Amino acid sequence: xxxxxxxxxxxxxxxxxxxxxxxxxxxxxxxxxxxxxxxxxxxxxxxxxxxxxxxxxxxxxxxxxxxxxxxxxxxxxxxxxxxxxxxxxxxxxxxxxxxxxxxxxxxxxxxxxxxxxxxxxxxxxxxxxxxxxxxxxxxxxxxxxxxxxxxxxxxxxxxxxxxxxxxxxxxxxxxxxxxxxxxxxxxxxxxxxxxxxxxxxxxxxxxxxxxxxxxxxxxxxxxxxxxxxxxxxxxxxxxxxxxxxxxxxxxxxxxxxxxxxxxxxxxxxxxxxxxxxxxxxxxxxxxxxxxxxxxxxxxxxxxxxxxxxxxxxxxxxxxxxxxxxxxxxxxxxxxxxxxxxxxxxxxxxxxxxxxxxxxxxxxxxxxxxxxxxxxxxxxxxxxxxxxxxxxxxxxxxxxxxxxxxxxxxxxxxxxxxxxxx
Numbered sequence: 481x482x483x484x485x486x487x488x489x490x491x492x493x494x495x496x497x498x499x500x501x502x503x504x505x506x507x508x509x510x511x512x513x514x515x516x517x518x519x520x521x522x523x524x525x526x527x528x529x530x531x532x533x534x535x536x537x538x539x540x541x542x543x544x545x546x547x548x549x550x551x552x553x554x555x556x557x558x559x560x561x562x563x564x565x566x567x568x569x570x571x572x573x574x575x576x577x578x579x580x581x582x583x584x585x586x587x588x589x590x591x592x593x594x595x596x597x598x599x600x601x602x603x604x605x606x607x608x609x610x611x612x613x614x615x616x617x618x619x620x621x622x623x624x625x626x627x628x629x630x631x632x633x634x635x636x637x638x639x640x641x642x643x644x645x646x647x648x649x650x651x652x653x654x655x656x657x658x659x660x661x662x663x664x665x666x667x668x669x670x671x672x673x674x675x676x677x678x679x680x681x682x683x684x685x686x687x688x689x690x691x692x693x694x695x696x697x698x699x700x701x702x703x704x705x706x707x708x709x710x711x712x713x714x715x716x717x718x719x720x721x722x723x724x725x726x727x728x729x730x731x732x733x734x735x736x737x738x739x740x741x742x743x744x745x746x747x748x749x750x751x752x753x754x755x756x757x758x759x760x761x762x763x764x765x766x767x768x769x770x771x772x773x774x775x776x777x778x779x780x781x782x783x784x785x786x787x788x789x790x791x792x793x794x795x796x797x798x799x800x801x802x803x804x805x806x807x808x809x810x811x812x813x814x815x816x817x818x819x820x821x822x823x824x825x826x827x828x829x830x831x832x833x834x835x836x837x838x839x840x841x842x843x844x845x846x847x848x849x850x851x852x853x854x855x856x857x858x859x860x861x862x863x864x865x866x867x868x869x870x871x872x873x874x875x876x877x878x879x880x881x882x883x884x885x886x887x888x889x890x891x892x893x894x895x896x897x898x899x900x901x
Contacts, residue, residue, distance in 0.1 A: 483762045483791050489880050491754060492702070499847045500885045504700075505649050505677060505826045505876035506851050510747070511702040513757065517542075517750030518704060521743045528739070542746040547732075549752035552777040554694065555685040556710050563732045564740050567707040568676050568695045569598035574722065575693065575709060575735065576602040579641065579670070581720040585611030588639040590669065592617040592626060593859040594648050594655070599674040600859065603643050615639060621864055624651040624813040625822070631660065635667040642669045646678030646694075650857035650874070651813030652826035654678065661690055670715070676700055680878060681792055681824040683785035686710055703751030704744035709735075752781075758879075759784030788879050795877045795886070796820045799827055802890035807897050808832030812864055812872060828855075828872040831893065833900025836870045843873070846892045850875045 489495050494509045501509060525538030547559030556562065565571035589603050589612055607614050615634040618627045635642075642664040647654045657673065664671050673694040675684060680701035686694055694710040711719075713731065721734040728734055756777070763783025770782050797817050803809055809831050814823045831839055836852035843850050854861035854871040861867040875889065 483787055483879075485880070485882055487761070488758070491757070492880055495880060499849055500881075500888060501849050502875040502877065502881070502885075502889065503849050503851045504680070504878045504881075505855070505874060507699045507705075508680065508702050508878055509880070510699070510704065511751060511754040513753040514698075514703045514747040514750035517753070518743045518747040521746035525742075525746065529742075539742055542742065542749055546745045546748040546752070549749060549777065550708055551710075553684070553752055553755065553781045554679075554696075554710060555687050555774070555778055557687065557713065560731055561710055561713050561716070563709040563711065563735045564745055565707040565709065565736065566741065567705065568596075568674065568697050569602075569707075571695055571707045571709045572598055572672075572674075573602045573605075574737070575711070575719070576606050576672075577722055578719040578735070579672075580606050580610055582718065583610055583612060583640050586613065588613045588615055588634075588637045589641045589643065590615045590617060590631075590634040590637075590639040590664075591643050592631075592645070592655075593619050593863055594624070594626060594650075594653060595643070595645050595857065595859065596649050596674060596676065597856045597858055598676075599643050599645060599672070603641065613637075617644075619860070619863060623815075624648065624653050624860070624864070626653075626655055632663070635663055635669070638667050639664075639669045641672060643672045644674070646673055646675040646684075647681070647824045647826075648813070648857065648860065649677040649826065650855050650860045650872075651828055652677075652823040652876075653813055654682070654822050654824060657689060657691070665690070677824060677826065682789055683782050698744075698748050698751050701751065702754055704741070704747035706741055706744040706748055708748070755781050755784040758787055762787045791879055792825050792877070793820050795881060795883070796823065796825045798883050799825060799875075799877060799886050802886050803827060803829060803893075806831070806890065806893045809893060809897065812866075824876075825878070826874065826876040828874045830866065830869075830872055831897060834896065836873050839873050839896065842896055843889075843892060848875075848889055848892060 491511050492509045525535050527535040529539050547562045551559045551562050617634050618630040661671050670692040673691045675694050675696045679696040699705045716731045759780040766783045766786040774782050800817050811829045840852035852873045861871050
């Protein structure tokens with residue numbers, strides 16, 4: 481069944497505004513079902529957990545449902561492998577401190593130059609505090625892919641940690657983690673995956689991937705501002721929890737500091753309900769090919785992501801075609817339309833005669849909402865030689881964007897290309 485974009489867009493109340501929203505890599509619009517759950521929380525369940533009264537029980541249910549549904553979404557073994565926090569960066573700072581207790585002075589950590597700084601700075605601070613050695617994995621500037629020889633050289637130093645992104649928030653590159661993670665484990669490394677930019681676009685199976693940690697942000701995939709960390713349960717049993725003394729010693733709660741964003745956690749439950757809606761309404765044709773590996777709710781989520789991915793492949797090809805037709809416009813990253821499986825629909829570019837700030841402002845004035853800068857991928861920006869000019873302009877599409885919106889973006893950029901600043 482071909483996806484009905486009109487029905488999909490009806491699931492996002494904010495899309496009634498007369499604008500085109502392409503700042504999705506920074507955070508998507510929120511789905512109605514997520515909003516409904518957050519509203520339900522404030523109306524029916526605004527209380528502390530663990531009480532012997534109904535509203536407190538409702539909060540407990542929201543936590544349980546959010547953990548178990550998200551666990552099914554990424555095919556974790558269970559909700560006890562799911563930790564909630566403020567956002568990816570805060571979670572990474574927190575859990576890296578715990579991981580640090582497994583490390584000794586002189587141990588190595590491998591980082592890449594394709595990362596959001598949320599998966600760099602925590603490890604740099606940890607290295608400084610504990611006398612660790614950082615080994616950098618470089619990239620190929622021409623297509624913004626990892627230099628796998630550089631990766632191999634880093635792994636030869638037997639790092640204890642490999643911190644790596646699943647997809648770049650700056651240029652859209654997908655890293656081949658199915659090949660990288662086994663190599664890292666053979667070298668003795670734990671693998672910490674930043675899946676913030678990957679999760680909105682592609683299905684995740686943490687058991688098949690065999691990563692040790694995986695962090696994501698629901699506000700990047702139609703949910704509330706929240707961070708979610710997956711970790712193998714056997715690792716959580718070993719990690720040192722930074723916690724206040726009266727709080728729970730049980731896993732995963734002992735890694736969740738203070739009172740959490742409870743309405744956001746309820747919203748994550750609603751976000752998962754959106755994916756159930758998507759898989760139910762448009763994903764039946766994928767069921768046969770997926771049912772040997774998944775069942776129940778996990779199967780439904782994988783159907784939803786198959787729908788999402790097929791549509792986004794069309795969007796990627798169309799966006800590349802349109803952007804490449806603009807005189808003086810340079811796209812950074814993979815631009816070969818035969819390689820759509822190696823990128824997500826996140827496109828960063830520059831236009832001759834325009835600073836990133838001025839171009840983003842001109843697009844905003846035309847009703848096209850994009851962002852400019854380095855998007856916290858500072859190392860990538862420096863290597864590509866665009867940091868001093870203020871980074872790049874970034875336009876990212878998702879399942880509610882249309883080819884007509886991309887065409888309008890192209891028409892505006894074409895006009896701007898003849899009006900150099």
